[in-house]
Amino acid sequence: MPEPSLPLVVTADPELLDDLLRLAAAGGTEVVVATDPVAARGHYNAAPLVVLGADQVQACRSARLPRRSRVVVAGRRAWPPGVAEAIGELRPVEACLLPDGEPWLIDRFADGPGRPLGRILAVIGGSGGAGASILAGGLAVTAVSAGHRTLLVDADPLGGGLDLLLGWEQIDGLRWPALTAAGGRVDPPALLRALPQRGDLVLLSFARDESPVVPGEAMATTLDAGRRGRDVIITDLPRRLDDAAVLALQAADRAVLIVPAELRATAGAARIAQMIRFHRDELSVVVRGPAPGKLTARDIAAALRLPLAGSLRPEPAMCQALERGAPPASTGKGPLAELCRRLVRDLLREQRVTA
Known part of the structure; x- marks a missing residue:
C-alpha cells in the first residue's frame, strides 16, 4: 500500500x-x-x-x-x-x-493524510454521439467489478442521462438540483450516502424536470467527496465546457477524448482537443469504429497529435443489451470491457507510482 x-x-x-x-x-x-x-x-x-x-x-x-x-x-x-x-x-x-x-x-x-485519495478519469466526446457516456458508464461498471469503490458523475447537462444508461432512473437519491440548492455545503460522507447507489457504485446525475446547471461549488464538493470516499471517480463531461466541467477537467488525473473513426468527426474533435489542452496538458484519445473511410486509430491519433489510449470495434450485441437496460460492459466481455479494464488499471497504477 x-x-x-x-x-x-x-x-x-x-x-x-x-x-x-x-x-x-x-x-x-x-x-x-x-x-x-x-x-x-x-x-x-x-x-x-x-x-x-x-x-x-x-x-x-x-x-x-x-x-x-x-x-x-x-x-x-x-x-x-x-x-x-x-x-x-x-x-x-x-x-x-x-x-x-x-x-x-x-x-x-x-482530515488528512488518510487513505490514498481516489483517482479521477474524465471522459469527453469529440463529437455528438461519440459514445462518451457509454465509455464513462463502462469504466464505472468495470471499476466496481474489479473491486474498487466508484463514483460516476454525469456532468453533461445535454446528454441522455447516465441514470437511464445504467437503468437507474427509478432509484431514489440526490440529484444535481438538490446539491445545487444546498450551495455545495454538504458533508462529503453524507453526500455519498445520499446519492443513488448499488453496491460499490454511486451515481450523481441530473433530474429531468429541473434546470440542468451545475455550479462550480457543487462540482468541487462532489469531487472532494469522491476523492476522499471512493477509489475511482469517472466524470462524463460536456463538449461545451462550463465552469463545473473546467474544474472537473483540471482536477482529473487522466482525461480521454473519444472520437468516431470518421474524417468530419476527427476535424471537430481537433477543436475540442484544443479547448481541452487550454486547461490541461495530459490528454489521450480513444477511437471508436467502424471506419467508413478506412481510417485507422493510429491515423486519427496522429491527426489529433494525441497519444492513442485504445480503440473500440462495433458491438451490436452490447447496443441491443443497452436498449434492454443492461449497463455497458456489465458482462465483462467484448472490446469495451477490455478497454475499460486497461484504462482503470493504468489509472490506479499511476497512483501507486506517484504516491
Whole structure:
C-alpha cells in the first residue's frame, strides 16, 4: 500500500509558515512546504489539502494552477491589498484569517493524510454521439467489478442521462438540483450516502424536470467527496465546457477524448482537443469504429497529435443489451470491457507510482 500524500503548504512568509506548521502539528499531520507555485506544482494535484498563503495567492493565480477541491487560503489578521478579490477569482476555495480561524484550520489539517485519495478519469466526446457516456458508464461498471469503490458523475447537462444508461432512473437519491440548492455545503460522507447507489457504485446525475446547471461549488464538493470516499471517480463531461466541467477537467488525473473513426468527426474533435489542452496538458484519445473511410486509430491519433489510449470495434450485441437496460460492459466481455479494464488499471497504477 503506498504512503498517503501529505497536505501542501505554499508560502514564502516565515511568520505565516510558522503558524501553519504549528496548526498542522496540532491536527496530527506533517506537510510538504513550497515557497511558490513553481515548487508547488509537482505536489498540487495529489495533496489531500492545499493551503495557500496570502502572500502567494496572486502568484498562484498568474501561474494558472489547476482548479481543484480542498484549497484553503490562509492569512494573518488582514488580507493584503488585492488578495480578497483574487480569492474570489480562484473559487471554489475556502479562506481563513489567523488567529481567529485556527480551530477551523486545525480541523482541516486533521482530515488528512488518510487513505490514498481516489483517482479521477474524465471522459469527453469529440463529437455528438461519440459514445462518451457509454465509455464513462463502462469504466464505472468495470471499476466496481474489479473491486474498487466508484463514483460516476454525469456532468453533461445535454446528454441522455447516465441514470437511464445504467437503468437507474427509478432509484431514489440526490440529484444535481438538490446539491445545487444546498450551495455545495454538504458533508462529503453524507453526500455519498445520499446519492443513488448499488453496491460499490454511486451515481450523481441530473433530474429531468429541473434546470440542468451545475455550479462550480457543487462540482468541487462532489469531487472532494469522491476523492476522499471512493477509489475511482469517472466524470462524463460536456463538449461545451462550463465552469463545473473546467474544474472537473483540471482536477482529473487522466482525461480521454473519444472520437468516431470518421474524417468530419476527427476535424471537430481537433477543436475540442484544443479547448481541452487550454486547461490541461495530459490528454489521450480513444477511437471508436467502424471506419467508413478506412481510417485507422493510429491515423486519427496522429491527426489529433494525441497519444492513442485504445480503440473500440462495433458491438451490436452490447447496443441491443443497452436498449434492454443492461449497463455497458456489465458482462465483462467484448472490446469495451477490455478497454475499460486497461484504462482503470493504468489509472490506479499511476497512483501507486506517484504516491
